[in-house]
Amino acid sequence: MTRENKAEPGLSDKAEECGEVACLRPQRLGAGQDPAKRKQILEGARRVFMRMGFDAASVNDITREAGVSKGTIYVYFNGKEELFEALCEDYRASMFADLMADIEHGLSGRDALVKFGVSLVTLITSEPVIRAQRIVIGVADRMPEVGARFYERGPKRGKALLKEFLDEQVAAGHLDIPDTELAAHQLSELFLAGIYRQRLFAAMPEEPSAELIRKNVIAAVDLFFIAYGPRRYQNGKSEDK
Protein backbone atom coordinates (compact mmCIF):
# COMPACT_ATOMS: atom_id res chain seq x y z
CA MET A 1 0.00 0.00 0.00
CA THR A 2 2.33 2.66 -1.25
CA ARG A 3 4.66 2.83 1.65
CA GLU A 4 7.95 4.60 1.31
CA ASN A 5 9.75 1.35 1.70
CA LYS A 6 10.53 0.77 -1.93
CA ALA A 7 12.65 3.87 -2.01
CA GLU A 8 15.41 2.15 -3.94
CA PRO A 9 13.89 0.69 -7.08
CA GLY A 10 16.56 -1.77 -7.93
CA LEU A 11 19.93 -0.22 -7.53
CA SER A 12 21.99 -0.66 -4.44
CA ASP A 13 21.42 -4.37 -4.60
CA LYS A 14 24.98 -5.56 -4.55
CA ALA A 15 25.90 -2.98 -2.01
CA GLU A 16 26.76 -5.43 0.66
CA GLU A 17 28.75 -8.17 -1.02
CA CYS A 18 26.56 -10.80 0.52
CA GLY A 19 28.09 -11.24 3.90
CA GLU A 20 31.66 -12.42 4.07
CA VAL A 21 31.61 -15.52 1.92
CA ALA A 22 31.00 -15.65 -1.78
CA CYS A 23 27.41 -15.08 -2.67
CA LEU A 24 26.71 -17.28 -5.66
CA ARG A 25 23.24 -16.07 -6.37
CA PRO A 26 23.40 -14.43 -9.76
CA GLN A 27 20.14 -12.47 -9.76
CA ARG A 28 18.18 -10.90 -6.95
CA LEU A 29 19.44 -10.79 -3.45
CA GLY A 30 17.86 -13.75 -1.78
CA ALA A 31 15.40 -13.49 1.03
CA GLY A 32 16.48 -11.18 3.78
CA GLN A 33 19.43 -9.75 1.91
CA ASP A 34 18.36 -6.28 0.98
CA PRO A 35 20.41 -3.94 3.16
CA ALA A 36 17.99 -1.07 2.60
CA LYS A 37 15.08 -3.09 3.92
CA ARG A 38 17.19 -4.30 6.79
CA LYS A 39 18.01 -0.73 7.68
CA GLN A 40 14.37 0.16 7.44
CA ILE A 41 13.41 -2.56 9.89
CA LEU A 42 16.18 -1.62 12.29
CA GLU A 43 15.21 2.03 12.22
CA GLY A 44 11.61 1.22 13.06
CA ALA A 45 12.72 -1.14 15.78
CA ARG A 46 15.02 1.49 17.20
CA ARG A 47 12.20 3.98 17.52
CA VAL A 48 9.87 1.46 19.12
CA PHE A 49 12.43 0.10 21.58
CA MET A 50 13.47 3.60 22.57
CA ARG A 51 9.89 4.57 23.18
CA MET A 52 8.69 1.50 25.04
CA GLY A 53 11.64 -0.53 26.21
CA PHE A 54 12.36 -4.11 25.27
CA ASP A 55 9.56 -6.07 26.90
CA ALA A 56 6.80 -3.60 26.33
CA ALA A 57 7.64 -3.32 22.64
CA SER A 58 5.86 -5.88 20.53
CA VAL A 59 6.87 -7.14 17.16
CA ASN A 60 3.59 -5.83 15.83
CA ASP A 61 4.54 -2.35 16.99
CA ILE A 62 7.78 -2.63 15.09
CA THR A 63 5.88 -3.91 12.09
CA ARG A 64 3.71 -0.82 12.19
CA GLU A 65 6.54 1.64 12.83
CA ALA A 66 8.85 0.21 10.19
CA GLY A 67 6.13 -0.15 7.58
CA VAL A 68 7.08 -3.74 6.96
CA SER A 69 5.11 -6.92 7.31
CA LYS A 70 5.74 -9.25 10.17
CA GLY A 71 6.64 -12.08 7.87
CA THR A 72 9.38 -9.97 6.36
CA ILE A 73 10.81 -9.12 9.73
CA TYR A 74 11.09 -12.80 10.49
CA VAL A 75 12.90 -13.32 7.21
CA TYR A 76 15.57 -10.82 8.25
CA PHE A 77 15.73 -11.64 11.94
CA ASN A 78 14.88 -14.69 13.97
CA GLY A 79 12.74 -12.95 16.52
CA LYS A 80 12.73 -9.95 18.78
CA GLU A 81 15.92 -10.75 20.64
CA GLU A 82 18.03 -11.08 17.52
CA LEU A 83 16.54 -7.88 16.22
CA PHE A 84 17.46 -6.17 19.43
CA GLU A 85 21.01 -7.45 19.35
CA ALA A 86 21.52 -6.31 15.78
CA LEU A 87 20.18 -2.93 16.76
CA CYS A 88 22.60 -2.64 19.65
CA GLU A 89 25.44 -3.40 17.31
CA ASP A 90 24.55 -0.50 15.06
CA TYR A 91 23.87 1.78 17.94
CA ARG A 92 27.18 1.25 19.64
CA ALA A 93 29.08 1.95 16.48
CA SER A 94 27.36 5.26 15.88
CA MET A 95 27.66 6.29 19.50
CA PHE A 96 31.37 5.74 19.59
CA ALA A 97 31.77 7.47 16.27
CA ASP A 98 30.08 10.54 17.75
CA LEU A 99 32.60 10.62 20.54
CA MET A 100 35.57 10.11 18.25
CA ALA A 101 34.43 12.85 15.93
CA ASP A 102 34.30 15.21 18.86
CA ILE A 103 37.83 14.91 20.17
CA GLU A 104 40.15 15.30 17.23
CA HIS A 105 42.10 18.27 18.42
CA GLY A 106 45.66 19.04 19.27
CA LEU A 107 45.06 20.83 22.51
CA SER A 108 47.50 21.00 25.34
CA GLY A 109 47.09 18.44 28.10
CA ARG A 110 44.71 20.04 30.50
CA ASP A 111 42.44 21.61 27.93
CA ALA A 112 42.36 18.42 25.94
CA LEU A 113 41.22 16.51 28.98
CA VAL A 114 38.50 19.01 29.70
CA LYS A 115 37.32 18.90 26.14
CA PHE A 116 37.30 15.14 26.11
CA GLY A 117 35.46 15.01 29.40
CA VAL A 118 32.79 17.45 28.33
CA SER A 119 32.17 15.51 25.14
CA LEU A 120 32.03 12.24 27.01
CA VAL A 121 29.66 13.40 29.71
CA THR A 122 27.43 15.28 27.29
CA LEU A 123 27.11 12.22 25.13
CA ILE A 124 26.49 9.51 27.66
CA THR A 125 24.12 11.51 29.83
CA SER A 126 22.05 12.69 26.88
CA GLU A 127 18.48 11.54 26.84
CA PRO A 128 18.66 9.04 23.98
CA VAL A 129 21.88 7.45 25.18
CA ILE A 130 20.61 7.22 28.75
CA ARG A 131 17.43 5.57 27.52
CA ALA A 132 19.43 3.09 25.52
CA GLN A 133 21.55 2.28 28.52
CA ARG A 134 18.48 1.78 30.69
CA ILE A 135 17.08 -0.68 28.21
CA VAL A 136 20.31 -2.64 27.92
CA ILE A 137 20.80 -2.72 31.67
CA GLY A 138 17.21 -3.80 32.09
CA VAL A 139 17.71 -6.86 29.93
CA ALA A 140 21.24 -7.58 31.13
CA ASP A 141 19.98 -10.41 33.32
CA ARG A 142 18.35 -12.25 30.46
CA MET A 143 20.87 -11.28 27.80
CA PRO A 144 24.22 -10.78 29.51
CA GLU A 145 26.15 -11.01 26.26
CA VAL A 146 24.28 -8.01 24.93
CA GLY A 147 25.04 -6.01 28.03
CA ALA A 148 28.66 -7.07 28.06
CA ARG A 149 29.18 -6.19 24.41
CA PHE A 150 27.51 -2.87 24.95
CA TYR A 151 29.91 -2.13 27.76
CA GLU A 152 32.91 -3.23 25.78
CA ARG A 153 32.08 -1.16 22.77
CA GLY A 154 31.02 1.83 24.81
CA PRO A 155 32.51 2.66 28.19
CA LYS A 156 35.43 0.31 27.80
CA ARG A 157 36.56 1.83 24.53
CA GLY A 158 36.09 5.26 25.97
CA LYS A 159 38.39 4.35 28.81
CA ALA A 160 40.90 2.80 26.44
CA LEU A 161 40.92 6.02 24.47
CA LEU A 162 41.52 7.98 27.63
CA LYS A 163 44.32 5.66 28.64
CA GLU A 164 46.02 6.20 25.30
CA PHE A 165 45.83 9.89 25.79
CA LEU A 166 47.25 9.63 29.29
CA ASP A 167 50.08 7.47 28.03
CA GLU A 168 50.99 10.13 25.52
CA GLN A 169 50.90 12.82 28.17
CA VAL A 170 53.11 10.77 30.44
CA ALA A 171 55.57 10.16 27.64
CA ALA A 172 55.65 13.89 26.94
CA GLY A 173 56.32 14.60 30.60
CA HIS A 174 53.10 16.47 31.19
CA LEU A 175 51.79 13.93 33.63
CA ASP A 176 53.30 11.50 36.08
CA ILE A 177 51.06 8.47 36.39
CA PRO A 178 52.24 5.11 37.67
CA ASP A 179 49.20 3.18 36.39
CA THR A 180 47.50 4.81 33.46
CA GLU A 181 44.82 2.16 33.24
CA LEU A 182 43.71 2.76 36.78
CA ALA A 183 44.00 6.47 36.22
CA ALA A 184 41.78 6.27 33.16
CA HIS A 185 39.18 4.43 35.20
CA GLN A 186 39.35 7.00 37.92
CA LEU A 187 39.21 9.99 35.67
CA SER A 188 36.31 8.80 33.58
CA GLU A 189 34.29 8.08 36.70
CA LEU A 190 35.24 11.45 38.11
CA PHE A 191 33.89 13.07 34.99
CA LEU A 192 30.53 11.51 35.64
CA ALA A 193 30.44 12.05 39.38
CA GLY A 194 27.13 13.36 40.54
CA ILE A 195 25.46 13.20 37.16
CA TYR A 196 25.50 9.76 35.61
CA ARG A 197 23.78 7.76 38.28
CA GLN A 198 21.12 10.38 38.87
CA ARG A 199 20.38 10.29 35.19
CA LEU A 200 20.24 6.51 35.06
CA PHE A 201 17.78 6.31 37.92
CA ALA A 202 15.69 9.12 36.47
CA ALA A 203 16.48 11.21 39.52
CA MET A 204 17.60 13.98 37.18
CA PRO A 205 14.81 14.29 34.62
CA GLU A 206 16.43 16.83 32.32
CA GLU A 207 19.69 16.59 30.49
CA PRO A 208 22.42 18.24 32.54
CA SER A 209 23.22 21.79 31.53
CA ALA A 210 26.46 22.56 29.76
CA GLU A 211 27.49 24.60 32.78
CA LEU A 212 26.97 21.73 35.17
CA ILE A 213 28.90 19.39 32.95
CA ARG A 214 31.75 21.80 32.54
CA LYS A 215 31.95 22.51 36.25
CA ASN A 216 32.05 18.80 36.98
CA VAL A 217 34.68 18.03 34.42
CA ILE A 218 36.91 20.85 35.51
CA ALA A 219 36.65 19.75 39.11
CA ALA A 220 37.62 16.26 38.01
CA VAL A 221 40.60 17.47 36.00
CA ASP A 222 41.71 19.69 38.87
CA LEU A 223 41.65 16.80 41.27
CA PHE A 224 43.41 14.67 38.73
CA PHE A 225 46.18 17.16 38.10
CA ILE A 226 46.80 17.68 41.77
CA ALA A 227 47.43 13.99 42.10
CA TYR A 228 49.14 13.22 38.83
CA GLY A 229 50.37 16.58 37.68
CA PRO A 230 54.00 17.20 36.70
CA ARG A 231 56.52 16.59 39.55
CA ARG A 232 55.09 16.99 43.10
CA TYR A 233 53.99 13.29 43.31
CA GLN A 234 56.26 10.64 44.78
CA ASN A 235 54.89 7.21 44.07
CA GLY A 236 56.60 5.05 46.67
CA LYS A 237 54.50 6.55 49.38
CA SER A 238 51.79 3.93 49.21
CA GLU A 239 49.25 3.21 51.88
CA ASP A 240 50.10 2.67 55.50
CA LYS A 241 48.90 -0.51 57.23
Added chain:
Amino acid sequence: MTRENKAEPGLSDKAEECGEVACLRPQRLGAGQDPAKRKQILEGARRVFMRMGFDAASVNDITREAGVSKGTIYVYFNGKEELFEALCEDYRASMFADLMADIEHGLSGRDALVKFGVSLVTLITSEPVIRAQRIVIGVADRMPEVGARFYERGPKRGKALLKEFLDEQVAAGHLDIPDTELAAHQLSELFLAGIYRQRLFAAMPEEPSAELIRKNVIAAVDLFFIAYGPRRYQNGKSEDK
Protein backbone atom coordinates in the same frame (compact mmCIF):
# COMPACT_ATOMS: atom_id res chain seq x y z
CA MET B 1 -3.50 -0.86 33.77
CA THR B 2 -5.87 2.02 34.26
CA ARG B 3 -8.94 0.21 35.44
CA GLU B 4 -8.49 0.73 39.13
CA ASN B 5 -11.76 2.58 39.43
CA LYS B 6 -14.12 -0.35 39.84
CA ALA B 7 -11.91 -2.16 42.27
CA GLU B 8 -14.26 -2.35 45.22
CA PRO B 9 -17.53 -4.11 44.50
CA GLY B 10 -19.23 -2.92 47.64
CA LEU B 11 -17.65 -4.56 50.59
CA SER B 12 -14.39 -3.72 52.26
CA ASP B 13 -14.92 -0.09 51.35
CA LYS B 14 -13.91 1.27 54.71
CA ALA B 15 -10.80 -0.84 54.80
CA GLU B 16 -8.36 1.71 53.48
CA GLU B 17 -9.26 5.01 54.99
CA CYS B 18 -7.67 3.64 58.13
CA GLY B 19 -4.38 4.59 56.50
CA GLU B 20 -1.80 5.39 59.09
CA VAL B 21 -4.12 6.93 61.64
CA ALA B 22 -6.12 4.97 64.13
CA CYS B 23 -8.00 2.08 62.59
CA LEU B 24 -11.35 2.07 64.28
CA ARG B 25 -12.36 -1.40 63.29
CA PRO B 26 -12.75 -3.27 66.57
CA GLN B 27 -12.67 -6.90 65.46
CA ARG B 28 -10.71 -8.54 62.70
CA LEU B 29 -8.29 -6.53 60.68
CA GLY B 30 -10.28 -5.53 57.64
CA ALA B 31 -9.51 -6.69 54.15
CA GLY B 32 -5.91 -6.22 53.23
CA GLN B 33 -4.80 -5.22 56.69
CA ASP B 34 -2.97 -8.25 57.97
CA PRO B 35 0.69 -7.22 58.06
CA ALA B 36 1.87 -10.82 58.12
CA LYS B 37 0.03 -11.63 54.93
CA ARG B 38 1.25 -8.45 53.39
CA LYS B 39 4.78 -9.40 54.24
CA GLN B 40 4.19 -12.83 52.79
CA ILE B 41 3.02 -11.36 49.50
CA LEU B 42 5.92 -8.93 49.35
CA GLU B 43 8.43 -11.66 50.04
CA GLY B 44 7.08 -13.80 47.23
CA ALA B 45 7.01 -10.83 44.92
CA ARG B 46 10.58 -9.99 45.80
CA ARG B 47 11.80 -13.43 44.83
CA VAL B 48 9.87 -13.43 41.58
CA PHE B 49 10.93 -9.93 40.55
CA MET B 50 14.53 -10.68 41.40
CA ARG B 51 14.46 -13.83 39.33
CA MET B 52 12.60 -12.55 36.29
CA GLY B 53 12.59 -8.78 36.27
CA PHE B 54 9.54 -6.58 36.28
CA ASP B 55 7.93 -7.24 32.92
CA ALA B 56 8.64 -10.92 32.71
CA ALA B 57 7.22 -11.54 36.16
CA SER B 58 3.51 -12.24 36.08
CA VAL B 59 1.09 -11.83 38.91
CA ASN B 60 0.37 -15.52 38.65
CA ASP B 61 4.04 -16.25 39.31
CA ILE B 62 3.88 -14.14 42.43
CA THR B 63 0.69 -15.89 43.42
CA ARG B 64 2.47 -19.21 43.17
CA GLU B 65 5.65 -18.10 44.92
CA ALA B 66 3.91 -16.33 47.75
CA GLY B 67 1.39 -19.10 48.29
CA VAL B 68 -1.45 -16.64 48.16
CA SER B 69 -4.42 -16.41 45.87
CA LYS B 70 -4.57 -13.81 43.18
CA GLY B 71 -7.72 -12.30 44.57
CA THR B 72 -6.00 -11.72 47.88
CA ILE B 73 -3.10 -9.97 46.23
CA TYR B 74 -5.49 -7.56 44.60
CA VAL B 75 -7.04 -6.88 47.97
CA TYR B 76 -3.67 -5.80 49.33
CA PHE B 77 -2.33 -4.07 46.24
CA ASN B 78 -3.94 -2.50 43.23
CA GLY B 79 -1.89 -4.29 40.64
CA LYS B 80 1.66 -5.18 39.79
CA GLU B 81 3.05 -1.67 39.75
CA GLU B 82 1.84 -0.80 43.21
CA LEU B 83 3.19 -4.08 44.48
CA PHE B 84 6.54 -3.28 42.95
CA GLU B 85 6.65 0.18 44.46
CA ALA B 86 5.83 -1.13 47.91
CA LEU B 87 8.56 -3.70 47.48
CA CYS B 88 11.12 -1.07 46.54
CA GLU B 89 10.25 0.87 49.65
CA ASP B 90 11.05 -2.08 51.87
CA TYR B 91 14.13 -2.97 49.93
CA ARG B 92 15.75 0.42 50.12
CA ALA B 93 15.29 0.58 53.85
CA SER B 94 16.99 -2.74 54.43
CA MET B 95 19.80 -1.98 52.01
CA PHE B 96 20.67 1.24 53.70
CA ALA B 97 20.45 -0.39 57.09
CA ASP B 98 23.04 -2.92 55.96
CA LEU B 99 25.43 -0.14 55.08
CA MET B 100 24.85 1.75 58.29
CA ALA B 101 25.40 -1.35 60.37
CA ASP B 102 28.72 -1.83 58.69
CA ILE B 103 30.39 1.49 59.42
CA GLU B 104 29.97 2.18 63.08
CA HIS B 105 33.58 2.46 64.03
CA GLY B 106 35.81 5.12 65.43
CA LEU B 107 38.73 4.63 63.12
CA SER B 108 41.17 7.31 62.17
CA GLY B 109 40.48 9.21 59.00
CA ARG B 110 42.16 7.20 56.32
CA ASP B 111 41.26 3.79 57.67
CA ALA B 112 37.72 4.86 58.27
CA LEU B 113 37.42 5.95 54.66
CA VAL B 114 38.80 2.67 53.42
CA LYS B 115 36.45 0.72 55.61
CA PHE B 116 33.49 2.76 54.49
CA GLY B 117 34.47 2.39 50.86
CA VAL B 118 34.90 -1.35 51.07
CA SER B 119 31.52 -1.74 52.71
CA LEU B 120 29.89 0.49 50.16
CA VAL B 121 31.39 -1.17 47.11
CA THR B 122 30.84 -4.66 48.45
CA LEU B 123 27.21 -3.91 49.09
CA ILE B 124 26.19 -2.16 45.92
CA THR B 125 28.09 -4.43 43.57
CA SER B 126 26.76 -7.58 45.21
CA GLU B 127 24.62 -9.76 43.01
CA PRO B 128 21.24 -9.15 44.63
CA VAL B 129 21.72 -5.40 44.86
CA ILE B 130 22.95 -5.18 41.30
CA ARG B 131 19.96 -7.14 40.11
CA ALA B 132 17.65 -4.85 42.00
CA GLN B 133 19.30 -1.83 40.45
CA ARG B 134 18.99 -3.30 36.98
CA ILE B 135 15.30 -3.81 37.47
CA VAL B 136 14.71 -0.33 38.80
CA ILE B 137 16.77 1.25 36.04
CA GLY B 138 14.93 -0.84 33.49
CA VAL B 139 11.57 0.56 34.54
CA ALA B 140 12.84 4.07 35.20
CA ASP B 141 11.35 5.27 31.95
CA ARG B 142 7.87 4.12 32.82
CA MET B 143 8.08 4.76 36.55
CA PRO B 144 10.50 7.63 37.07
CA GLU B 145 9.27 8.29 40.60
CA VAL B 146 10.29 4.80 41.60
CA GLY B 147 13.74 5.25 40.17
CA ALA B 148 14.16 8.68 41.69
CA ARG B 149 13.11 7.49 45.12
CA PHE B 150 15.43 4.54 44.84
CA TYR B 151 18.30 6.87 44.08
CA GLU B 152 17.42 9.23 46.89
CA ARG B 153 17.19 6.51 49.47
CA GLY B 154 20.25 4.69 48.20
CA PRO B 155 23.19 6.44 46.55
CA LYS B 156 22.13 9.88 47.69
CA ARG B 157 21.98 8.95 51.34
CA GLY B 158 25.27 7.15 50.98
CA LYS B 159 26.83 10.30 49.63
CA ALA B 160 25.25 12.38 52.37
CA LEU B 161 26.76 10.04 54.91
CA LEU B 162 30.14 10.42 53.30
CA LYS B 163 29.82 14.17 53.25
CA GLU B 164 29.07 14.18 56.98
CA PHE B 165 32.16 12.16 57.60
CA LEU B 166 34.26 14.47 55.47
CA ASP B 167 32.90 17.49 57.30
CA GLU B 168 33.99 15.97 60.58
CA GLN B 169 37.42 15.24 59.21
CA VAL B 170 37.79 18.77 57.95
CA ALA B 171 36.70 20.16 61.30
CA ALA B 172 39.28 17.97 62.98
CA GLY B 173 41.96 19.23 60.64
CA HIS B 174 42.62 15.87 59.05
CA LEU B 175 41.46 16.99 55.65
CA ASP B 176 41.35 20.24 53.76
CA ILE B 177 38.37 20.25 51.43
CA PRO B 178 36.83 23.39 50.02
CA ASP B 179 33.60 21.69 48.88
CA THR B 180 32.75 18.57 50.81
CA GLU B 181 29.63 17.86 48.81
CA LEU B 182 31.57 17.77 45.57
CA ALA B 183 34.29 15.77 47.29
CA ALA B 184 31.75 13.23 48.51
CA HIS B 185 30.50 12.83 44.97
CA GLN B 186 33.97 12.39 43.69
CA LEU B 187 35.11 9.95 46.31
CA SER B 188 32.08 7.71 46.09
CA GLU B 189 32.46 7.49 42.33
CA LEU B 190 36.15 6.81 42.73
CA PHE B 191 35.34 3.91 45.01
CA LEU B 192 33.30 2.34 42.26
CA ALA B 193 35.65 3.13 39.40
CA GLY B 194 36.14 0.17 37.13
CA ILE B 195 33.66 -2.06 38.93
CA TYR B 196 30.20 -0.64 39.15
CA ARG B 197 29.44 -0.09 35.49
CA GLN B 198 30.87 -3.41 34.45
CA ARG B 199 28.64 -5.07 36.96
CA LEU B 200 25.56 -3.15 35.86
CA PHE B 201 26.07 -4.10 32.23
CA ALA B 202 26.80 -7.70 33.15
CA ALA B 203 30.29 -7.30 31.77
CA MET B 204 31.62 -8.65 35.07
CA PRO B 205 29.59 -11.76 35.73
CA GLU B 206 30.92 -12.59 39.18
CA GLU B 207 30.88 -10.47 42.27
CA PRO B 208 34.18 -8.60 42.55
CA SER B 209 36.69 -10.20 44.87
CA ALA B 210 37.48 -8.63 48.20
CA GLU B 211 41.00 -8.02 46.93
CA LEU B 212 39.82 -6.13 43.89
CA ILE B 213 37.49 -4.02 45.95
CA ARG B 214 40.15 -3.25 48.52
CA LYS B 215 42.69 -2.35 45.86
CA ASN B 216 40.22 -0.02 44.20
CA VAL B 217 39.16 1.66 47.38
CA ILE B 218 42.74 2.19 48.52
CA ALA B 219 43.65 3.70 45.18
CA ALA B 220 40.67 6.02 45.51
CA VAL B 221 41.60 7.06 49.01
CA ASP B 222 45.21 7.59 47.98
CA LEU B 223 44.18 9.85 45.17
CA PHE B 224 41.80 11.62 47.46
CA PHE B 225 44.37 12.23 50.15
CA ILE B 226 46.91 13.53 47.73
CA ALA B 227 44.41 16.13 46.65
CA TYR B 228 42.70 16.91 49.91
CA GLY B 229 45.15 15.67 52.50
CA PRO B 230 46.42 17.82 55.37
CA ARG B 231 48.46 20.87 54.27
CA ARG B 232 50.18 20.60 50.84
CA TYR B 233 47.00 21.89 49.07
CA GLN B 234 46.56 25.58 48.46
CA ASN B 235 42.99 26.27 47.53
CA GLY B 236 43.30 29.66 45.84
CA LYS B 237 44.93 27.98 42.89
CA SER B 238 41.63 27.24 41.19
CA GLU B 239 41.15 26.43 37.56
CA ASP B 240 42.28 28.66 34.77
CA LYS B 241 39.67 30.35 32.64
Added chain:
DNA sequence: CTATTCTCGAACCAATCGGTTCGATCCCTC
Protein backbone atom coordinates in the same frame (compact mmCIF):
# COMPACT_ATOMS: atom_id res chain seq x y z
C1' DC C 1 -24.01 -22.24 68.30
C1' DT C 2 -24.67 -18.50 64.60
C1' DA C 3 -23.01 -14.72 62.20
C1' DT C 4 -19.42 -12.49 60.20
C1' DT C 5 -15.55 -11.99 57.17
C1' DC C 6 -11.37 -13.00 55.06
C1' DT C 7 -9.03 -16.09 51.97
C1' DC C 8 -8.69 -19.67 48.63
C1' DG C 9 -8.82 -21.49 44.13
C1' DA C 10 -10.52 -21.91 39.97
C1' DA C 11 -13.04 -20.25 36.24
C1' DC C 12 -13.34 -16.48 33.40
C1' DC C 13 -12.38 -12.23 30.67
C1' DA C 14 -10.77 -9.61 26.67
C1' DA C 15 -6.44 -8.45 24.97
C1' DT C 16 -2.14 -9.36 23.46
C1' DC C 17 1.99 -11.86 22.97
C1' DG C 18 5.77 -13.98 19.64
C1' DG C 19 5.66 -16.63 15.90
C1' DT C 20 3.85 -19.18 11.52
C1' DT C 21 1.51 -19.84 7.28
C1' DC C 22 -0.21 -18.77 2.77
C1' DG C 23 -2.24 -16.82 -1.20
C1' DA C 24 -2.25 -12.27 -3.55
C1' DT C 25 0.55 -8.99 -5.49
C1' DC C 26 4.26 -6.45 -6.87
C1' DC C 27 8.71 -5.94 -9.21
C1' DC C 28 12.72 -7.48 -11.51
C1' DT C 29 15.01 -10.12 -14.93
C1' DC C 30 14.95 -12.48 -18.84
Added chain:
DNA sequence: GAGGGATCGAACCGATTGGTTCGAGAATAG
Protein backbone atom coordinates in the same frame (compact mmCIF):
# COMPACT_ATOMS: atom_id res chain seq x y z
C1' DG D 1 5.17 -10.74 -22.11
C1' DA D 2 6.37 -14.48 -19.18
C1' DG D 3 8.41 -16.46 -15.13
C1' DG D 4 10.14 -16.24 -10.57
C1' DG D 5 11.13 -14.58 -6.31
C1' DA D 6 10.44 -11.29 -2.42
C1' DT D 7 7.17 -8.88 0.11
C1' DC D 8 2.66 -7.94 1.81
C1' DG D 9 -1.20 -8.45 4.79
C1' DA D 10 -4.20 -10.85 7.18
C1' DA D 11 -5.70 -14.78 9.35
C1' DC D 12 -4.34 -17.92 12.59
C1' DC D 13 -1.93 -20.42 16.48
C1' DG D 14 -1.50 -21.65 21.41
C1' DA D 15 0.02 -19.49 25.36
C1' DT D 16 -0.14 -15.97 28.57
C1' DT D 17 -1.11 -11.44 30.26
C1' DG D 18 -3.24 -8.31 34.17
C1' DG D 19 -7.34 -8.25 36.23
C1' DT D 20 -12.25 -9.73 37.99
C1' DT D 21 -15.72 -12.56 40.02
C1' DC D 22 -17.75 -15.87 42.96
C1' DG D 23 -18.85 -19.75 45.71
C1' DA D 24 -16.76 -22.94 49.03
C1' DG D 25 -14.48 -23.27 53.18
C1' DA D 26 -11.80 -21.70 57.24
C1' DA D 27 -11.39 -18.90 61.06
C1' DT D 28 -12.85 -15.77 64.46
C1' DA D 29 -16.06 -13.28 67.63
C1' DG D 30 -20.22 -12.86 69.94
